[in-house]
Amino acid sequence: MGFLSSIPWIEKVLADLESAEGLGDLQALAERIRAEYGVGHVVYHWVNSAGQQYGCGTYEPAWVQRYLDRNYLRIDPVIQGCYQRFHPVDWKRLDWSGKVARDFLRDAVAFGLGNQGYSIPIRGPNGQFALFTVNHDCDDDVWAAFTEENRRDLILLAHYFNHQVLELEPGRAPPEATPLSPREIDALTLLAMGYSRAQVADTLTISEHTLRVYIESARHKLGALNTTHAVARALQRGVIVV
């Protein structure tokens, strides 16, 4: 991962952490990053397609637990906001109106979070979604200067965290199913576009019976229970693009 070399302090830190292994590495790295930049918190949060979460960083364990207990994932404006974008987002630009969002923020501050935040979303196939966040307590001007100056480092660090987590997550490759045939892809693609079976058959200029053979074939290949499921899986696996 030589691409981090533009970050002055990174070599030494990574060397220090070499002895550790697995995800503990990243936890320790987050601590070091916090120290190097003198910010309140550094956190990496990752959600895979199965809804499993993984996180590491400098948040208080009590806050992490509360976040999970209260299912804040569905409330957190940072998640909500970043999920739709994929460029770094300053927390100020998010939508904090609404009662639940304000309550959430108040709760977060009570657990030691700062009022400023900067989050970098990274996405992968199969709904993988990760967030690298830096949190701090300061006024707007100071924060704007900080983010402007260190954005590049943060992007690269986000990539690094993501790379490490994926390396340690072997649960991606297995569903390496048999590929879909062109006609099967055509069929699922048109279905995903909202066409009815009759319309799809007409568009492909085949009989509806033939179409059904494709759909069923695709369903079996994808291990899907019905047509909607097949379309969903095909989309998730990226075998069709609508």
Add this chain to the structure above:
Amino acid sequence: MGFLSSIPWIEKVLADLESAEGLGDLQALAERIRAEYGVGHVVYHWVNSAGQQYGCGTYEPAWVQRYLDRNYLRIDPVIQGCYQRFHPVDWKRLDWSGKVARDFLRDAVAFGLGNQGYSIPIRGPNGQFALFTVNHDCDDDVWAAFTEENRRDLILLAHYFNHQVLELEPGRAPPEATPLSPREIDALTLLAMGYSRAQVADTLTISEHTLRVYIESARHKLGALNTTHAVARALQRGVIVV
């Protein structure tokens, strides 16, 4: 976009290109990148959720046209391979077995492409998928050294291209539809998991009639023509994750 500042030549080039505007900028930038690194080709290729494609780079127009004409998007192992990952990929690590893939490669070389390539996939919500590719003609050792040395720059440049394209693509925000309610999300999520309506209603412990209200409501919000379409759109927009 100060995060590019670690690339020595970038400031001057960006200043030179300041006068140009729009996507022409990126075309010219690709040319400059090719010159700076002394490689065969530099290309940025972008596909959005509507299946629209946009590309800029140094490939011969004849090759681009042929790529489109022959619908190589569905054949290209670079696309196929990168779509499932989201870390930089050396073309050597892709699957070039199979007749169509080999034919494709032969055709590409005939149109001036080199035998080496390095592609950086970047993904966004709504099925956005972009590829930043560097292509060259040399032996494996030289190429390995090149990629190792310049990976960081390439990642940052990929981000830059992506940022610029999204800035110039106002067609993203409009479908800023009303958000789905929690129950609607539950319903679509379970449907995407392959459950039948009866099973979903049972799982949510509501009547099937109520469930249908959610599905229809979600369908209208998503502008979907039927249930399968609604699930597909919800997946693409990232409002549900199965």
Add this chain to the structure above:
DNA sequence: AACTCCCTCCCCGATTCCGGCGAGGGCGGC
């Protein structure tokens, strides 16, 4: 307090989809 949105339930009929069956010709790979 008015407003909007969410959740829940019910009616109806027509349309569509599901699931498994069989059968033939063609192309590419081993």
Add this chain to the structure above:
DNA sequence: GCCGCCCTCGCCGGAATCGGGGAGGGAGTT
């Protein structure tokens, strides 16, 4: 040259889904 996969077509009945429609209580926002 054989095997496997792909493409194409047909029939069947039962089950599920798709359209709207109306109606009430509750919570949050303004």
